[in-house]
Every structure is written in structure tokens, then in C-alpha cells.
Amino acid sequence: MSTADGADPMYPLLGRLVSSRDMGREIKLLGVKLLNGTQPPFPAYAPGQFAFLSAFGIGEAPFGLASTTERGEVLEFAVQRLGSVTTGLHELAEGDALGVRGPLGNTFPMEAFQHKNLLVLGGGIGGAPLRPVIHSVLDHRQDYGQLTILWAARHPSLLIFRDEYESWRAAPHTELHLTVDEADAAWDHHVGLMTDLVRQVAPSAANTVAITCGPPIMIYHVDKLLSELGFAPEQRYVTLEARMHCGLGKCGRCNMGELLVCRDGPVFSMAQVGNFLESYL
Numbered sequence: 001m002s003t004a005d006g007a008d009p010m011y012p013l014l015g016r017l018v019s020s021r022d023m024g025r026e027i028k029l030l031g032v033k034l035l036n037g038t039q040p041p042f043p044a045y046a047p048g049q050f051a052f053l054s055a056f057g058i059g060e061a062p063f064g065l066a067s068t069t070e071r072g073e074v075l076e077f078a079v080q081r082l083g084s085v086t087t088g089l090h091e092l093a094e095g096d097a098l099g100v101r102g103p104l105g106n107t108f109p110m111e112a113f114q115h116k117n118l119l120v121l122g123g124g125i126g127g128a129p130l131r132p133v134i135h136s137v138l139d140h141r142q143d144y145g146q147l148t149i150l151w152a153a154r155h156p157s158l159l160i161f162r163d164e165y166e167s168w169r170a171a172p173h174t175e176l177h178l179t180v181d182e183a184d185a186a187w188d189h190h191v192g193l194m195t196d197l198v199r200q201v202a203p204s205a206a207n208t209v210a211i212t213c214g215p216p217i218m219i220y221h222v223d224k225l226l227s228e229l230g231f232a233p234e235q236r237y238v239t240l241e242a243r244m245h246c247g248l249g250k251c252g253r254c255n256m257g258e259l260l261v262c263r264d265g266p267v268f269s270m271a272q273v274g275n276f277l278e279s280y281l
């Protein structure tokens with residue numbers, strides 16, 4: 001199996017960590033430049049896609065691409081420390097080498113979203129693959145309607161991309177609503193689950209597409225609520241995570257019914273996966 005340029009998609013490209021900064025508790029934003037010497041250095045990728053990062057000697061794991069091709073050649077990934085690979089990636093120093101395999105998976109149909117209102121719902125680290133959607137809309141603001149961002153985390157220390165909220169809010173026709181399950185003394189936004197925030201904001205389904213990513217339990221309940229608010233399955237998009245090994249539709253590890261999250265997703269409309277959502281929990 002090979003890509004259009006003949007490269008083996010199982011073979012990681014060599015990358016160098018150019019930045020690593022703490023974004024939240026146990027969450028780092030990693031900036032990676034590729035050293036493969038080809039032009040362009042990484043195939044053009046689009047919002048929704050992911051790549052495997054490898055910490056040499058430990059293993060590889062999939063992460064949503066949190067950057068856009070348009071904003072520069074540094075690939076960005078928000079990585080939450082969980083187990084061995086994510087710990088290995090957190091422990092890399094700037095200048096260290098790592099492997100990058102991708103871009104993989106499908107993309108959000110950004111062209112089909114044009115001239116529609118977008119409701120973006122990100123929970124915890126699940127906000128990472130939604131940042132390219134937000135950046136794409138902000139960089140082509142006139143092509144889209146209202147952008148309403150609902151952003152949640154268990155605690156303020158787990159909110160990602162906090163340094164961008166001001167610029168998101170300042171963009172035309174853009175709203176940002178924040179919530180945490182549990183506040184700290186400095187918190188002056190909503191407190192409660194993402195579903196409480198959705199009820200409070202009560203978004204209209206008219207000419208609107210909703211895009212959700214977060215923990216499975218959040219996706220499940222938010223999706224139910226959006227349906228009650230009148231969003232049809234074709235108006236409700238999710239990006240799903242599943243344990244996977246190859247990322248290429250070969251190993252079958254990430255199946256949901258007939259679908260494979262890596263090959264057919266990770267972006268799905270509820271018209272495709274609505275029936276499987278309960279089994280995703």
C-alpha cells in the first residue's frame with residue numbers, strides 16, 4: 001500500500017519537536033516540523049484528520065491534527081498524558097526527534113458547511129480536532145454564518161487553547177460560551193455539564209450544523225439534546241475516537257458496525273453512526 005507520492009503509509013516520517021508548552025493539567029501543545037526533506041514537508045491536510053506520533057522505543061498513538069495547513073508548516077497536536085506513549089511524548093525536549101505518520105482519516109466537509117451557521121461543541125481534549133474548524137472559519141469568516149463555540153472541561157485547569165479565547169470572541173459573528181463541571185476561585189463563567197450549557201444557549205437548528213467532540217458520554221448526551229432541539233441527523237457531526245493500531249482500515253480494531261473509525265471517519269454525521277452511538281459509550 002502506498003500514498004500518491006509513493007510513500008509507505010505505515011512508515012513514520014522523521015519529525016523534530018520545535019515547541020512543547022503546557023496548555024493545561026497534563027496537557028501539552030506539541031509543535032512538530034518534519035525532516036523528510038520533501039516539498040511540501042507534509043501532505044496538505046484538512047480539518048478533522050489525524051496522525052500517529054511515535055515516541056521512539058515506546059510506541060505510536062493517534063492524535064487529531066490541531067493545526068491547519070494554511071497557518072504554517074508546523075504541525076500541532078494537543079496531547080493529554082494518559083499512558084506510555086503520551087508520557088514519552090510529554091518527556092521529549094525541544095529539538096528531539098519523533099515519528100509522524102499521516103495525515104489519516106476523512107475531513108469535515110468544510111465546503112458543505114459554507115453559508116451555514118456552525119455550532120462547535122468541544123469537551124476536554126476533544127476540543128483539539130475542532131480547533132482547525134474554528135481556525136478555518138475565522139480565516140474565511142465571510143464564507144460562514146454565525147459561529148457559536150461551546151467549550152467545556154471538568155475543571156478550568158483542563159480547558160485547552162485558553163490563550164485563544166479572546167481572539168475567538170473578538171471575531172465577527174462569533175460567540176464563545178465556557179463551562180466547567182467544577183469551578184475554582186477565579187472562574188466567572190458557567191458551571192455545569194456541557195448539556196446544561198446547551199440548554200442555556202438553546203441554539204437554533206435553522207441553517208445550522210453542529211460539530212461535537214469530547215468524551216463518549218458527553219457526545220451521547222449532547223447529541224440526544226441536539227436532536228430534541230430539532231437538529232436532524234444530517235445536521236449533527238461528530239468526530240470519534242476508538243482504539244486503533246494501523247489507522248489505514250487494515251487491522252479492524254476500530255470498527256463500529258460496518259464502519260471503521262480510521263478509514264470511514266473519524267468524522268461522521270449522525271445519519272451514519274446514530275444507530276451505533278449507544279455501543280460507543
Ligand SMILES: Cc1cc2nc3c(=O)[nH]c(=O)nc-3n(C[C@H](O)[C@H](O)[C@H](O)COP(=O)(O)OP(=O)(O)OC[C@H]3O[C@@H](n4cnc5c(N)ncnc54)[C@H](O)[C@@H]3O)c2cc1C
Binds near residue numbers: 050077078085086
Ligand atoms: C482519531 C483519534 C484522535 C485522537 N486525538 C487525540 C488528541 O488530539 N489528543 C489526545 O491527547 N488524545 C487523542 N486521542 C487519544 C490518544 O490516541 C490516546 O490517548 C493514546 O493512544 C494513549 O496512548 P498511551 O500509550 O499514552 O496510553 P495507553 O497506555 O494506551 O492507555 C492509557 C489509558 O488510557 C486509556 N485510553 C487509551 N486510548 C484511549 C482512547 N482513545 N479513549 C479512551 N481511553 C483511552 C486506556 O484504556 C488506558 O486505560 C485520539 C485517538 C484517536 C483514535
